Amino acid sequence: MLIKNGNVVMVEDGKIRKMDVLIDKGIIVEISPEINRSDVEVIDIEGKFLIPGLIDMHVHFRDPGYTHKEDIHSGSNAALAGGFTGVLMMPNTDPPPDNATVIYYWKEKSKSIPLNILFSGCITKNRAGKELSKFYELKEAGAVAITDDGNWVADGAVFRHAMEYAAALDLLVITHPEEPTIANRGVINEGYWSTVLGLRGIPKAAENIAIYRDIEIAKMTGAKLHVAHLSTAEGVRLVAAAKKLGLKVTAEVTPHHLVLTDEALAGYDTNLKVNPPLREAEEQKALLKGLLEGVIDVIATDHAPHASYEKNVEFNDAPFGIEGLETAFPVLYTELVLKKKITLEKLLLKMTVNPAKILQLPKQGDIKKGNYANLTVIDPKLTLKVSEELLVGKSKNNPFLGRTLTGWPVMTVYQGIVAYQRLLKGVQ
Amino acid sequence: MVKRKHLLGLQELSKEEINTILDIARPMRDIIMRDIKKVPTLRGKTVATLFYEPSTRTRSSFELAAKFLSADTLSINVSSSSVQKGESLIDTIRTLEAMGVEIIAVRHQQSGVPKFISLNTKMSVINAGDGFHEHPTQALLDLFTIKQKLYKIEGLKVAIIGDIYHSRVARSNIWGLLKLGAEVTVCGPPSLIPVEIEKLGVRVEINLQRTLEWADVVNVLRIQKERQDAGYLTTLDEYRDWYGLTQEKLEKLKGKKLLILHPGPLNRGVEIDDYVADSPNAVVNEQVTNGVAVRMAVLYLLAGGNESGNVD
Numbered sequence: 001m002l003i004k005n006g007n008v009v010m011v012e013d014g015k016i017r018k019m020d021v022l023i024d025k026g027i028i029v030e031i032s033p034e035i036n037r038s039d040v041e042v043i044d045i046e047g048k049f050l051i052p053g054l055i056d057m058h059v060h061f062r063d064p065g066y067t068h069k070e071d072i073h074s075g076s077n078a079a080l081a082g083g084f085t086g087v088l089m090m091p092n093t094d095p096p097p098d099n100a101t102v103i104y105y106w107k108e109k110s111k112s113i114p115l116n117i118l119f120s121g122c123i124t125k126n127r128a129g130k131e132l133s134k135f136y137e138l139k140e141a142g143a144v145a146i147t148d149d150g151n152w153v154a155d156g157a158v159f160r161h162a163m164e165y166a167a168a169l170d171l172l173v174i175t176h177p178e179e180p181t182i183a184n185r186g187v188i189n190e191g192y193w194s195t196v197l198g199l200r201g202i203p204k205a206a207e208n209i210a211i212y213r214d215i216e217i218a219k220m221t222g223a224k225l226h227v228a229h230l231s232t233a234e235g236v237r238l239v240a241a242a243k244k245l246g247l248k249v250t251a252e253v254t255p256h257h258l259v260l261t262d263e264a265l266a267g268y269d270t271n272l273k274v275n276p277p278l279r280e281a282e283e284q285k286a287l288l289k290g291l292l293e294g295v296i297d298v299i300a301t302d303h304a305p306h307a308s309y310e311k312n313v314e315f316n317d318a319p320f321g322i323e324g325l326e327t328a329f330p331v332l333y334t335e336l337v338l339k340k341k342i343t344l345e346k347l348l349l350k351m352t353v354n355p356a357k358i359l360q361l362p363k364q365g366d367i368k369k370g371n372y373a374n375l376t377v378i379d380p381k382l383t384l385k386v387s388e389e390l391l392v393g394k395s396k397n398n399p400f401l402g403r404t405l406t407g408w409p410v411m412t413v414y415q416g417i418v419a420y421q422r423l424l425k426g427v428q
Numbered sequence: 429m430v431k432r433k434h435l436l437g438l439q440e441l442s443k444e445e446i447n448t449i450l451d452i453a454r455p456m457r458d459i460i461m462r463d464i465k466k467v468p469t470l471r472g473k474t475v476a477t478l479f480y481e482p483s484t485r486t487r488s489s490f491e492l493a494a495k496f497l498s499a500d501t502l503s504i505n506v507s508s509s510s511v512q513k514g515e516s517l518i519d520t521i522r523t524l525e526a527m528g529v530e531i532i533a534v535r536h537q538q539s540g541v542p543k544f545i546s547l548n549t550k551m552s553v554i555n556a557g558d559g560f561h562e563h564p565t566q567a568l569l570d571l572f573t574i575k576q577k578l579y580k581i582e583g584l585k586v587a588i589i590g591d592i593y594h595s596r597v598a599r600s601n602i603w604g605l606l607k608l609g610a611e612v613t614v615c616g617p618p619s620l621i622p623v624e625i626e627k628l629g630v631r632v633e634i635n636l637q638r639t640l641e642w643a644d645v646v647n648v649l650r651i652q653k654e655r656q657d658a659g660y661l662t663t664l665d666e667y668r669d670w671y672g673l674t675q676e677k678l679e680k681l682k683g684k685k686l687l688i689l690h691p692g693p694l695n696r697g698v699e700i701d702d703y704v705a706d707s708p709n710a711v712v713n714e715q716v717t718n719g720v721a722v723r724m725a726v727l728y729l730l731a732g733g734n735e736s737g738n739v740d
Contacts, residue, residue: 190623191623191624192623192624192627194622194623195622195623195624195625195627195628196439196599196628197539197540197561198539198540198558198559198560198561198562198596198599199539199540199559199560199561201623267543268539268540268543268544309516312518312548313516313517313518313544314517314536314538314540314541314544315538315539315540315541315544316538316539316559317538
């Protein structure tokens with residue numbers, strides 16, 4: 001395959017050049033200003049960006065147990081439509097992967113899907129925070145990370161020992177930082193809007209205290225700690241301090257925390273009910289600053305699909321979480337790149353190169369000779385209104401429904417195969 | 429002008445809209461004072477009360493208001509309804525709508541439920557109290573009562589005392605009082621003052637005596653014993669000592685007359701003493717009567733009544 005005339009974003013060298021990219025057997029074999037071949041399929045992408053396939057290290061595919069929300073196939077379709085070529089699945093399933101069985105099930109079910117699907121295991125049995133999972137078995141089965149995502153491991157001794165095993169087995173530990181007694185059944189950020197709306201608030205302290213403890217245990221054990229979905233300025237400061245000490249601490253932020261604030265909850269829209277909650281503008285500013293300064297390594301979607309009948313209920317009863325894979329890139333391109341808050345290259349660093357490094361994925365994350373041809377074509381002029389019909393995933397709980405966004409993925413190539421192509425019906 | 433389909437809270441109403449409701453409530457009160465308490469204004473309309481929390485007072489008030497205006501009324505007893513069988517709220521709403529109900533007054537323990545219903549129905553929705561959010565008709569009757577007794581709202585100093593955190597009455601009162609030009613202080617134990625409430629435009633005070641010295645009007649909230657988990661209160665005794673409206677505290681004001689409101693039901697001996705509750709300055713019973721009048725005004729306006737208030 002030969003992809004011609006793309007504005008190729010080579011992320012690590014920070015430049016965008018008009019290039020042709022030749023692919024053979026799933027590998028990028030040549031990148032030059034002009035390649036002419038008549039013996040291979042030629043795709044001309046004049047006027048469009050060719051970027052490395054996006055990698056999302058925080059997705060929920062709800063399979064097994066909650067396949068009415070999403071399953072591995074529908075989730076993969078959503079990922080490919082969003083321009084992703086790699087995803088790390090979280091363990092919030094029923095049963096959860098606290099031993100190798102679920103990982104083997106995932107492997108079997110995903111083996112024909114043109115997407116690099118990575119697996120995480122639980123830190124504790126049934127994600128209950130009491131007893132450790134079978135770490136050796138999970139590692140052998142192919143888990144790249146362990147996490148009780150959604151449940152912070154409140155028992156400090158259990159978490160400490162988990163980190164000791166993780167350090168020995170070179171497993172990444174992902175933490176969802178939220179001290180539950182301080183969060184105290186909160187449903188949105190504690191602040192002006194929780195007071196006006198009469199909803200229980202989740203104080204920022206619940207997140208900050210959890211991050212502080214987890215970093216201290218990372219210091220004790222030497223394990224690799226990845227802080228999921230940061231939402232507070234203090235959290236950014238704590239991660240920066242940990243990095244300064246040379247600890248193996250990384251962090252992520254979601255697109256929705258970068259572009260929405262708790263003010264958006266004024267109408268009690270459950271499609272904005274997320275955990276951690278959307279915070280105030282000052283916190284959001286600190287997140288963007290942390291991203292630009294390299295404290296926050298990764299943008300991850302925390303793709304958390306729910307069925308419409310589960311979200312269309314009383315606010316307290318609605319589950320946390322929003323669908324995010326399909327709109328992540330256009331949201332960030334529209335709200336951050338076009339508004340000159342971040343460059344395209346820097347944005348992609350957080351969505352391709354850095355997650356590939358943290359997850360130790362060889363030959364992925366950037367457009368380089370010898371790398372896998374995991375590539376995404378972005379049409380920077382394509383403007384579409386987000387609608388339920390536009391979304392291909394099973395669930396439609398997207399907070400950007402009704403918004404008009406620019407810069408959509410139009411083709412996703414996985415190891416040299418066109419895995420997704422956007423039909424341009426409905427272009428506005 | 430009140431050209432609304434729903435009454436979800438006072439936050440969304442303008443000063444003019446609030447004044448219109450209060451103006452219409454006056455002739456409505458006259459109807460309640462008559463021997464024959466009935467006008468044909470809402471004949472042929474159906475008003476339902478859907479209460480997910482027990483409340484004799486507010487529900488009876490809505491029902492009587494609807495009946496005095498000749499509406500047909502339907503009262504949904506949630507404890508024995510299909511909700512207990514697992515029917516979702518949205519299905520309950522669709523069922524009522526399909527039966528021809530046009531106006532629904534909803535009480536729910538969760539904030540935001542009236543808003544949620546309004547987005548999913550053709551009926552007019554009246555918020556009869558949702559979680560810790562708003563209780564607009566209670567605030568309207570409080571405003572009506574203050575105006576009836578002191579002839580104005582603008583420039584008055586009003587203190588709201590007690591569990592502000594869990595109080596929808598407090599929030600609706602704050603929006604209404606500030607819009608009509610009163611100054612507002614909230615006073616209560618520190619654990620029960622919601623964060624950043626001063627951004628609404630109120631003062632925060634934890635000393636009751638200072639608050640009483642400042643105020644012209646006090647609105648004493650009911651301590652909701654059922655909501656006092658997670659260490660919100662030290663003890664009820666201490667609460668009474670520090671935040672209860674007692675004879676002793678009023679005597680220290682040396683003859684200054686305060687207008688005392690309470691949304692009821694009263695916890696006598698906790699937030700308010702017998703002597704105070706039964707004193708001429710306390711207007712609890714007038715509030716109850718005015719509640720019916722205000723709810724008649726709201727039903728009348730939401731059903732499309734004009735602002736002349738000429739309902740005969």
